[in-house]
Amino acid sequence: MGQYWKIINIDYQETTGHLGKLGEFFWYDSDLITSLLIAPVIPPRFQSIPPVSQARVSKVMTSRSSATLLTLPVELLRAIAEELMDDYLALICFSVTCVSMWEVTQPVRYNLLQSVLNYRSWAGSRIILLGDHARALPEGTLTDEEIEELVSNNEEEEELENDIANLGRYLNDASDYFQRASLKLIFFDDEEVSLRKNPSLYMQLMYLPPPFRYWLSFFWEQFMPKRTEGDSWVVRNFTKREFVAKSRPRHLTSVLFSLIGCSDKSLSMLGGDWLVDGAWAGDSIDITLASIHEQEHGNETDWKDITAEVKQKLEILASKESRPFEF
Numbered sequence: 428m429g430q431y432w433k434i435i436n437i438d439y440q441e442t443t444g445h446l447g448k449l450g451e452f453f454w455y456d457s458d459l460i461t462s463l464l465i466a467p468v469i470p471p472r473f474q475s476i477p478p479v480s481q482a483r484v485s486k487v488m489t490s491r492s493s494a495t496l497l498t499l500p501v502e503l504l505r506a507i508a509e510e511l512m513d514d515y516l517a518l519i520c521f522s523v524t525c526v527s528m529w530e531v532t533q534p535v536r537y538n539l540l541q542s543v544l545n546y547r548s549w550a551g552s553r554i555i556l557l558g559d560h561a562r563a564l565p566e567g568t569l570t571d572e573e574i575e576e577l578v579s580n581n582e583e584e585e586e587l588e589n590d591i592a593n594l595g596r597y598l599n600d601a602s603d604y605f606q607r608a609s610l611k612l613i614f615f616d617d618e619e620v621s622l623r624k625n626p627s628l629y630m631q632l633m634y635l636p637p638p639f640r641y642w643l644s645f646f647w648e649q650f651m652p653k654r655t656e657g658d659s660w661v662v663r664n665f666t667k668r669e670f671v672a673k674s675r676p677r678h679l680t681s682v683l684f685s686l687i688g689c690s691d692k693s694l695s696m697l698g699g700d701w702l703v704d705g706a707w708a709g710d711s712i713d714i715t716l717a718s719i720h721e722q723e724h725g726n727e728t729d730w731k732d733i734t735a736e737v738k739q740k741l742e743i744l745a746s747k748e749s750r751p752f753e754f
Contacts, residue, residue, distance in 0.1 A: 430559040430692055434460065435602050437553040437569070437709065442605045449558070449688070450696045454750050457680050463608060464683070466550040466715045467650035472641055473540060496524070501531055508535040515539075516625065519632060523639055536642060544650060549608070550713035551665060556683075557602070558690030558703065561595030565689065568709030569594065577601060595689065652716050659717045662686075666710035669731045671738075672717055678741075678752065679714060685741055687712070697747040701740070 429448040436442065443460070446452045496504070511518040512535065522532040555568065569577070577597040632643055654660065659674040662682050671682050686707040693700045724730060738754045745752030 429695060430690060432556055432558050432688075432690075433602065434554055434556050434608075434687070435598065435605070436549050436608065437555065437573070437598075439549070439552060440601075440605045441549075441608045442602045443608050449684070449694055449699075449702065450748075453684050453696070453702075454678070454681055454745075454748075454752070456677060459608070460680050460683070461676075461714060462647065462651065463549040464554075464712065464714045465548075465651055466713045466719070467544045467548050467647075468652045468719070469537075469540065469544070470649060472638055473537065497527055504528070504531045505535055508532040512539050516628070519639075519642060520628070522642075523632070523635065529639070540642075540645075547647075550715075551711050553666075553709055553711050554687060555598075555689050555709045556687045556705065557595065557599055558688070558692060559599065560692035561599060561690045562593050563691060564594045564598065565708050569598075595691070652719060654716055655718075660714060661717050661720050662712065662714050663720065664707050664710050664712055667707065667731075668729050669707075669733050670720065671734045672732065673734070673754065675753070678754070681741060681752075682737060683712070683714075685737060685744075696744070698744055699748075702744075 429450075431445045431447060432449050432452075433445050434443045508518060508521060508531070511521055518532070518536065518539075522529050522536065553568070555564075574591070574594065577594060580601065581597055629643075633640060635643075654676070659672045660676055660679055661670050661672050662679065663670045664686075671686075673679060673682060685702060686705050687710075688702045688705040689708040690703040692703065694702060696702070742752065742754060744750075
């Protein structure tokens with residue numbers, strides 16, 4: 428009887444839930460998994476604009492004799508906007524009071540967008556593809572605090588060395604209570620509830636022209652980087668500073684699965700026993716474009732390209748499994 432597998436995000440305590448037996452999903456692409464791991468990019472229409480000066484804001488008020496909100500310092504206006512970050516509808520209403528206020532609150536809205544993107548995405552998180560029969564975990568996968576929490580939450584009383592030897596099983600058991608990963612088209616889900624609690628006001632705001640309307644409905648796909656001709660996808664390991672580059676988006680998940688598996692039981696996949704001892708299991712991983720990686724880390728010399736090694740292993744595995752595969 429085979430074993431079932433699931434991906435666990437150790438940092439967020441989230442999981443895909445059971446994906447099935449490894450041979451059943453290994454060669455098939457999953458948009459959910461790639462989208463979760465692709466590092467999001469904020470499009471130019473959301474990008475920060477040049478800082479607004481107090482003089483520019485004050486200029487709006489030169490023709491008015493009475494004091495208004497815009498007569499307050501820019502720093503204080505942004506502090507007010509930051510206090511509204513828990514109520515996104517209120518923040519937007521505050522921002523659209525006039526063009527000058529929209530410009531003043533731009534950094535606040537942008538920072539909120541960036542933080543939500545980082546929170547919703549798995550990019551850069553420690554992930555592991557864990558089999559049902561996993562017992563030992565790669566050394567250093569969990570912190571001392573995480574180990575203590577797993578062991579203390581386990582109902583069985585065992586000796587400490589036996590607990591350490593069974594961390595894979597404990598993590599598997601704990602993941603039954605983890606939040607399930609899901610790719611929501613509208614990723615501002617908590618805020619969306621807030622947006623829609625006042626349907627009349629929400630609809631009025633939706634009639635606003637761009638760029639205001641961009642900040643009311645967020646679709647995950649608009650934050651996915653777009654590959655151009657000559658660029659390639661890169662699966663990166665920030666823990667080991669290694670990467671695999673691939674020009675085709677197809678089989679990106681196969682590359683990932685081949686590196687993050689962990690189990691103590693061998694596989695029925697022909698020549699696939701090495702998959703249960705993934706070199707990247709439990710490491711911090713993301714997917715991005717080679718051009719973006721070059722911008723971010725092009726001047727760093729400690730990154731290692733392991734593409735040739737992974738390509739050779741996968742091509743041999745595909746041949747033994749009689750699977751159509753082109754790296």
